[in-house]
Amino acid sequence: MSELCPPWAPFFGFAGVTAAMTMSTVGAAYGTSKAGIGIAGLGTFRPELIMKSLIPVVMSGIIAVYGLVVAVLISSSIGPNQPYSLFAGFIHLAAGSACGFTGLAAGYAIGIVGDACVRAYLNESRIFVAMVLILIFAEVLGLYGLIVALILNTSIGDMVC
Amino acid sequence: MVNAVATGKMAPQQGVQPAVLYKLILFAILMAVVPIGTYFGSLNYMWNGSTTYSAISAVVTANIVLVGYVVVAFEEEAAYNTTPAPPLLRKKEQ
Numbered sequence: 001m002s003e004l005c006p007p008w009a010p011f012f013g014f015a016g017v018t019a020a021m022t023m024s025t026v027g028a029a030y031g032t033s034k035a036g037i038g039i040a041g042l043g044t045f046r047p048e049l050i051m052k053s054l055i056p057v058v059m060s061g062i063i064a065v066y067g068l069v070v071a072v073l074i075s076s077s078i079g080p081n082q083p084y085s086l087f088a089g090f091i092h093l094a095a096g097s098a099c100g101f102t103g104l105a106a107g108y109a110i111g112i113v114g115d116a117c118v119r120a121y122l123n124e125s126r127i128f129v130a131m132v133l134i135l136i137f138a139e140v141l142g143l144y145g146l147i148v149a150l151i152l153n154t155s156i157g158d159m160v161c
Numbered sequence: 162m163v164n165a166v167a168t169g170k171m172a173p174q175q176g177v178q179p180a181v182l183y184k185l186i187l188f189a190i191l192m193a194v195v196p197i198g199t200y201f202g203s204l205n206y207m208w209n210g211s212t213t214y215s216a217i218s219a220v221v222t223a224n225i226v227l228v229g230y231v232v233v234a235f236e237e238e239a240a241y242n243t244t245p246a247p248p249l250l251r252k253k254e255q
Contacts, residue, residue, distance in 0.1 A: 048241045051181060051234040058192065058230050065196045065223045069216050072200060076212065132231070146220065150213050 005085050005161035012089030013078045016096025017071045020149070023100030024067025024142065027107020031060030035114030042122045052128065053121060056114025059135050063103045063110070063142045070099040070149045077156075085159040095149035102145025109138035181237070188230050196223040 035056035043050050074092045078084055117131035200219040208214040 048238065051184075051237050054185075055231060055234065058188070058227055061192050062223050062227055065192070066220065069196060069200060069219045072197065073212050073216050143220070146216075150216055154213050 002161045004087070005083050005159070009084050009086045009089040010078050012086070013074060013084065013092040016089075016092035016094070017075045017078075018096070019093070019100040020067045020074065020096035020103075021071040021100070022067075023097075024070075024103025024107070025064050027104035027142070028060040028064035028067075029107070030104075031063065031107035031110035031114065032057050034111030035060065035118060038115035038118035042118050045122055049121065053118045055132065056110055056118065056135055059139050060107055060110050060114075062139060063107045066142050066146045067099055067103050070096060070146060073149075073153060077153075083159050083161045085161060088156045088159055091152050091156050095152040098152070099142075099145040099149040102148075103142045106138055106140075106142035106145075109141065110135055113138055184233060184237075188226065188233075191226050191229075192223070195226055196220070 039050060039053050039057070042053055074096055077088070078092070113131070113134050117127060117134065120127045121131065196219040199222040200215050203218045204210060204212065204215040207218070
C-alpha cells in the first residue's frame with residue numbers, strides 16, 4: 001500500500017457512513033417521538049384531525065431518508081477490490097458528518113415545532129399553514145447537509161494511489 | 162338485525178376506521194421503498210452511474226411522497242366535513 005492509499009483509509013469512509021445514518025436517525029427519532037406526544041394529546045379531543053397532524057412525523061421520516069441516501073451513496077464507492085485514497089476517506093467522513101449532524105438539528109426542530117403546533121391546532125385551525133411553513137424551514141436544514149455531502153462527494157475525482 | 166354501522170361500532174366517531182389505517186400503512190411503505198428504489202433504479206437506467214443525480218432524484222421522490230401525504234390528509238378532512246352524521250338508531254321494537 002502506498003502513502004496515499006493506506007490500508008486504514010476505509011475507516012474514515014465507514015465512519016462517515018455511520019455518522020450519516022445514525023445521527024440523522026437520532027434526529028428523526030426525536031422528531032417523531034416529540035410530535036407523537038402532541039398528536040396523542042390532540043387525538044383524545046379531535047380524532048378527525050389526526051391525519052393532518054401526522055405531517056411532522058412524515059417530515060421526520062424524510063430526514064432519516066436523507067441520511068440513508070448519503071450512507072448508501074458513500075458506501076457504494078468503498079470496496080475491498082477498489083483503491084481507496086486517504087483523501088477520499090476524509091471527504092467521506094466530512095460528507096457523512098455534515099449530513100448526519102444537520103439531520104440531528106432538523107429532527108430536533110421538527111419535533112419541538114410539531115409538538116407545540118399540533119397542540120395549538122386543536123384550538124385554532126388557522127395555525128396549520130404556519131405549522132407547515134415552519135416545518136418546511138426546519139426540514140430544509142437537513143437538506144442543506146445533504147447538498148454539502150453531495151458536493152463533497154463529487155470533489156473526490158479519481159483516486160490516485 | 163343489528164347493523165354494525167348503525168350501532169356505531171364502525172362509525173368514524175369511535176374506534177379505528179380501517180380506511181385511515183390502510184392509508185397510513187400505504188404511506189409508510191411508500192416512504193420506505195420509493196426513495197431508495199429511485200436511487201438504485203435511476204443510478205443505472207437514467208443517469209449512467211452518476212451517483213449525485215440519482216441521490217437528487219431520491220430526495221425529490223421522497224418529497225413527492227410527502228406532498229402526496231399532505232394532499233391525502235386534506236382530502237380526508239374535506240370528506241369528513243361534508244359527510245352527514247350517521248342516522249340515530251331508533252328502537253323499532255316496543
